[in-house]
Amino acid sequence: GQIQRIIAHSHHLKRTSLPWLQPQVRLGNGKISTAKLRMPSQSLFNKSVALLFNKRSTRTRVAAETAALLLGGQTLFLGKEDIQIGVNETVRDSARVIGGMCQGIFARVGAHEEIEELARYSPVPVMNALSSLWHPTQVLADILTLHEHAYLFDSSIPRPELEPYSQRHRELPPVRPITVAYVGDSANVLHDMLVAYPRLGHKVRVACPENDKYRPPKAVWDRVVELGCDKNILVTKDPREAVHGADLVVTDTWISMGQEAEKEQRLKDFEGYQVTEQLCREGGANPDWKFMHCLPRKQQEVDDEVFYGPRSLVFQVSDNRKWTIMAMFDLLFGKWNLMDRERET
Ligand code: CP
Ligand code: NVA
Secondary structure, X not given: OXXXXXXXXXXXXXXXXXXXHOOEEEOOOOOEEEOOOOOOOOOOOOOEEEEEEOOOOOHHHHHHHHHHHHOOOEEEEEEOOOOOEOOOEOHHHHHHHHHOOOOEEEEEOOOHHHHHHHHHHOOOOEEEOOOOOOOHHHHHHHHHHHHHOHHHHOOOOOOOOOOOOOOOOOOOOOOOOOEEEEEOOOOHXXXXXXXXXXXXXXXXXXXXXXXXXXXOOHHHHXXXXXXXXXXXXXXXXXXHHHHOOOOEEEEOOOOOOXXXXXXXXXXXXXXXXXXXXHHHHHHOOOOOOEEEEOOOOOOOOEOHHHHOOXXXXXXXXXXHHHHHHHHHHHHHHHOOOHHHHHHHO
C-alpha cells in the first residue's frame, strides 16, 4: 500500500503544481482553458533540505531542487568538493551537524553503508538519492509513468484527452498485471524493481551475464525473499528468454558511476545484451512492448531506434522524477516532525 500511496500523492502534487507553471491548456475541442490555481502543499515553507551528493547527478538534483521550491522550501546542494565530509570529517559527525540545521537529508552516496550511517546519526529523516545497492526514487518515477500510460497496456482504459497534464486529470487508473523484462547489469535501479514490481502484481524477468558481480548481491536478494517477491522473478543469462512475453523492457548503463576502470571488461561481458527491435522480436516480446531507462544512457545498452522511437517512455519518466521526489519530500521531510522521532527513540 505504501508504493500506491506515494504514487497517488505524486499524481495529486503534479496536477496541483503544473497549472502554476503552465496555467493554460488546450482542450480536446481546441479551446483554451485557464486553470483555477490551487496552491500545492507548502509543507517545506521555511525549511531546508540538504542535498548531500558525492556523485554526479542531473535528474535527481534538478528534480529535488525544483520540487522543494514548489513545496515552499529551500535546498542546499552539498557536493563532495564543497563540504568537509570524507576528508576532514566523519559521516557520523556530518550527519549530526547537517541534520541539526536542516529538516531533511537527501543523499547520493557510494557504498550503501554510508547512507545507513547517515540515517543512524542524523536527527532528521534521510532519503536515498542513489547508493551502490538501491535507487528507490527512480523506480517510483517509473511506476508513476506506468500508471499515466496504463491505457497503453490495457485497451479498456481510455487514453487521457488532455495533454499536457492538468487539474482535470482525476484518479490514476490501475495498471493491469504486466511482465517487465530487464536486460543488463544488476545495479541499483534493477534492485528496486525487484522489490517493487512483484508487490504490485507484476512479473519480472531479468537477463544478466552469469557472473556473480553482474547478478543481484546477497543483501538485495535477502530483501527480495523477505518481501516474498522472488516467486515472481526469473533470472537468466539469455536476453531473449528474459524479454519473452514482456510488455515493458528496461535497461540501465553497463558501467555505473564508480566502475569506469572496468569499462573494457564490461563492454566485453555484456556483448549481446543491447536492447534492440531485433532482440525483442526474436525473444517474443509483446509486439506493443514499451521501453524505459533511468538515464544517463549510452548507445551500447540500447540503440537509437528504440531509445528515440515510439516505444520509449524515457523522457516521460525523467519528467516524473520531479513529482515522485516532491511527494517523498512532502511526506518525509515536510510532514514529519521532531516529536515523531522523540517518540521512536
Ligand atoms: N536517473 C538518474 O538518477 O539520473 P541522474 O544520475 O542524472 O540523477
Ligand atoms: N546504475 C547507474 C544509475 C544512474 C542513475 C549508476 O549507479 O551509475
